[in-house]
Amino acid sequence: MTDRFSFDLKATDGKARTGVINTPRGEVRTPAFMPVGTAATVKAMMPESVRATGADILLGNTYHLMLRPTAERIDRLGGLHKFMNWKRPILTDSGGFQVMSLAGLRKLTEKGVTFKSHIDGSKHELTPERSMEIQRLLGSDIVMCFDECPALPSDRDRIAESMRLSMRWAERSRDAFGDRPGHALFGIMQGGLEPDLREESAEALKQIGFEGYAVGGLAVGEGQEAMFSCLDYAPEFLPKDKPRYLMGVGKPDDIVGAVARGIDMMDCVLPSRSGRTGQVFTRYSVVNIKNARHADDPRPLDEHCTCPACSNYSRAYLHHVFRSNEMISGMLLTWHNLHYFQEIMQGMREAISKGTFAQWQAQFHAQREQGDI
Numbered sequence: 370m371t372d373r374f375s376f377d378l379k380a381t382d383g384k385a386r387t388g389v390i391n392t393p394r395g396e397v398r399t400p401a402f403m404p405v406g407t408a409a410t411v412k413a414m415m416p417e418s419v420r421a422t423g424a425d426i427l428l429g430n431t432y433h434l435m436l437r438p439t440a441e442r443i444d445r446l447g448g449l450h451k452f453m454n455w456k457r458p459i460l461t462d463s464g465g466f467q468v469m470s471l472a473g474l475r476k477l478t479e480k481g482v483t484f485k486s487h488i489d490g491s492k493h494e495l496t497p498e499r500s501m502e503i504q505r506l507l508g509s510d511i512v513m514c515f516d517e518c519p520a521l522p523s524d525r526d527r528i529a530e531s532m533r534l535s536m537r538w539a540e541r542s543r544d545a546f547g548d549r550p551g552h553a554l555f556g557i558m559q560g561g562l563e564p565d566l567r568e569e570s571a572e573a574l575k576q577i578g579f580e581g582y583a584v585g586g587l588a589v590g591e592g593q594e595a596m597f598s599c600l601d602y603a604p605e606f607l608p609k610d611k612p613r614y615l616m617g618v619g620k621p622d623d624i625v626g627a628v629a630r631g632i633d634m635m636d637c638v639l640p641s642r643s644g645r646t647g648q649v650f651t652r653y654s655v656v657n658i659k660n661a662r663h664a665d666d667p668r669p670l671d672e673h674c675t676c677p678a679c680s681n682y683s684r685a686y687l688h689h690v691f692r693s694n695e696m697i698s699g700m701l702l703t704w705h706n707l708h709y710f711q712e713i714m715q716g717m718r719e720a721i722s723k724g725t726f727a728q729w730q731a732q733f734h735a736q737r738e739q740g741d742i
């Protein structure tokens with residue numbers, strides 16, 4: 370164990386990298402997929418089940434937790450790790466993105482954002498300083514800078530103005546974060562799909578200095594092709610010796626494409642949210658368990674998968690409990706999806722270590738062309 374935060378880059382294969390993030394609460398193997406635990410729970414999962422899927426770290430949400438049950442109450446109860454019974458690392462987002470996508474009556478100024486809670490309409494303010502305080506009260510191991518993520522498409526001037534505001538907020542986040550050994554503050558690169566603005570943002574963040582760097586402002590409606598075009602150059606603007614985190618991404622092929630372009634960490638609600646809506650990710654395709662074709666099918670979702678859903682239940686059963694709106698449906702399908710996402714990450718870590726990432730990527734895509742078994 371360590372009392373410091375550090376990143377060891379173990380191997381590269383082309384632009385793909387594999388390594389380990391060392392934190393006082395344990396190691397995070399990269400490339401890493403981070404399940405989202407928005408309101409202090411990965412929905413439909415016990416923490417020990419999340420760990421059993423292979424997750425080393427999970428995400429918490431400043432926006433949701435500041436509204437309910439509040440960061441001060443979680444702090445009084447011993448912090449988020451104790452509160453949600455997750456002893457390993459937690460990364461929390463800074464809240465700005467969720468304010469812009471969820472809250473009402475938002476007012477954005479140089480100081481920060483004021484808004485009304487989507488829960489009870491109460492008024493709140495988030496600034497870089499308040500976001501750092503909330504994330505400190507939660508006790509998260511990796512803290513994200515307070516930033517503004519412009520919706521795409523936006524005109525270039527709007528994107529430039531928003532990025533430069535986020536860079537001023539990054540400086541204020543750094544100052545407010547203070548000296549917290551064993552904890553990390555990650556900067557967030559913005560700049561839309563504009564190479565020069567992305568480079569300007571990266572340079573500004575490197576001047577300030579962070580323990581890790583995120584690529585923000587992608588997967589906001591631009592589509593996979595445009596996202597990959599940006600990832601063809603943006604990660605290279607960031608320091609090689611620090612973790613690179615692509616925020617809020619994505620589908621399995623998004624994740625593989627991002628790792629191939631030099632990304633180390635990703636998060637997405639997709640596997641858990643889809644698990645609750647009957648959308649199942651397998652190595653061959655996406656299966657909608659609601660479809661009548663599964664009603665009499667005695668086979669597992671994926672005969673190669675070792676998760677509890679695939680080891681112990683038929684498609685017919687999973688179809689039945691989904692149609693019957695039984696709780697076990699969300700539990701089993703979420704477990705399977707998270708297990709499958711972690712299986713992809715483990716496969717990539719091994720392939721990059723062996724220098725066979727290109728072959729692994731080719732097989733990943735070839736299997737998906739086969740379609741459902």
Ligand SMILES: NCc1cc(CSc2ccccc2)c2nc(N)[nH]c(=O)c2c1
Nearest residue numbers: 428429462466518585586587588616617
């Ligand atoms: N992919 C869109 C996206 C998603 C998130 C949210 S990622 C997340 C969600 C829940 C918990 C932790 C992290 C973002 N967060 C920030 N701060 N900045 C962005 O540009 C951005 C873009």
